[in-house]
Amino acid sequence: MSNAQLILIDKRNQPLKEYIVAVAASDGLNIKGVEIMASPAKGETSLLNAQVLIPPLEAFDFDMKKLVNATLNAVSVKDEIMTVDEFIAQCSEDEAVRDALSKSVPKLRKKIEALLKEFLDSEVIPLILERRNDVLYKLKEHAKELKGKKIVCIDIEATNISTDPQADIIQLSACDGEGKTLFNQLINPGYDIPENEKHNITTEMVQGEPLLGHVWDEIHDQLRDADVVLAYSTESDFMYLEKSAEKKMLRFELDYNKWLDVAELSRDLNGAIRWHSERMYWFYKTPKLTASYEQVLGKPFPGDAHDALADAVATIELFNAMLDKGRKSQIEEKKKPKQVSDIITNNPFAAAFANAKRS
Structure with a gap:
């Protein structure tokens, strides 16, 4: 023994x-x-x-x-x-x-x-759960509101990040709410494309492709006439379009209020919560499209993550899967945050937790 x-x-x-x-x-x-x-x-x-x-x-x-x-x-x-x-x-x-x-x-x-x-x-756990409940409620509402609506999901590849005033669009792609391709257009910026790890598009690939101004009207109007435009990070895609129109003197009639950011929804549904030690607050990290896709759909990301059309199709597939989670959730109404006792406010983490719940 x-x-x-x-x-x-x-x-x-x-x-x-x-x-x-x-x-x-x-x-x-x-x-x-x-x-x-x-x-x-x-x-x-x-x-x-x-x-x-x-x-x-x-x-x-x-x-x-x-x-x-x-x-x-x-x-x-x-x-x-x-x-x-x-x-x-x-x-x-x-x-x-x-x-x-x-x-x-x-x-x-x-x-x-x-x-x-x-x-x-x-106390971090209820903060996470409340965030997840809130976004499930939003997704359930979106599922109702978007039924029968004309959806366009767009993605853009460019020579640099959207905050660079010299950045030019080199690929514009979009699909509808079912993932059907609406347009997939390479754009010749008129100069050699610098190497960039954000995309795989080379100068040779855009030889013979049109300048942005030659295809602008058709693409612009499809976005303008949509009931809702989806993107994974709408701010950067909208900025690319707005700055390009201004720089090349093209008409611009797009309404950002019609755009819906799948990245924000993904952040609230899947994003990891972290503590900002310098600014003393909790924040949620936005997952990359590839990571969110694989987490929500439970399968490998399809195609090339640096191709605008592949990203647009993956974004709509991810969005539809998140909508389905919202539909199937038992969340009937947005939960109201509970009152947090002032006794804990001498603890910076607890104070930040309380403030996050009140906001």
């Missing part, structure tokens, strides 16, 4: 910080000093130790049972990820020792639960 058992070792020397919980919520966390020790008997040297990895909390719906299972199914031994059963198998070849270690797993589960409870009790 063996007295071996699995023991959770917690050598942390400070309380859990809320900004750390924010990282764990989206990315998971490797906490230094928190390990599972396989002890042969009290006072004896450890058989083997495994690093505890906190799984991404939101990916498991902040559900304690799922999170405990995920934690025990992915412990780290010398950078090798394994289940707790595989860990036990590596601890000893003695069947009696292995059996004793296995019998101690329920006790270990309770210790893991207590560890995870620290994360789940953080």
Whole structure:
């Protein structure tokens, strides 16, 4: 008979910080000093130790049972990820020792639960959940409002970022609400295209292609006549069009109020929450189109992420999938933020949390 058992070792020397919980919520966390020790008997040297990895909390719906299972199914031994059963198998070849270690797993589960409870009790978690509920409500409303509407989803490739006044459009592409191509036009800027990691378009590719002014009217009017224009980051695409029209003296009748930013919706639905230590506030990171697509649809991003048409089609597919999440959600009305006690305002994290909920 063996007295071996699995023991959770917690050598942390400070309380859990809320900004750390924010990282764990989206990315998971490797906490230094928190390990599972396989002890042969009290006072004896450890058989083997495994690093505890906190799984991404939101990916498991902040559900304690799922999170405990995920934690025990992915412990780290010398950078090798394994289940707790595989860990036990590596601890000893003695069947009696292995059996004793296995019998101690329920006790270990309770210790893991207590560890995870620290994360789940953080005020960061309701802040995330409220944001997700709010965007699901928005998506449900969009699904109703956009039914039967003429949708155009656009994407643009350019010689540089939209804030550069010298940037020129070199590809304009758009699809409708079902992903059908409306236009896909390479544009000759009239000069050699500088190398840019944001796109794969070369000077040779645009030889023989029209100048922007030659195709402007048709493209402009399709955008103008749409009920709603979608883009992944509407601000930059609209800026490209507005500045190009001004620079090349082209007519411009586009209304930004008709544009809907899929990136903003994606940020609220999928974006990781982070703490800005200098400005003292919480913010949400906008995921890249490729990352959001793969997270929401659960499949690899299709095509070339540096091609305007591929991005436009992926954006509408992502948007439709998010609308479907909104339709299927149980959110009937936008939840009102609860009043937060002023008692916590001497804590900068708690104060920022309270302010974020009030806004």
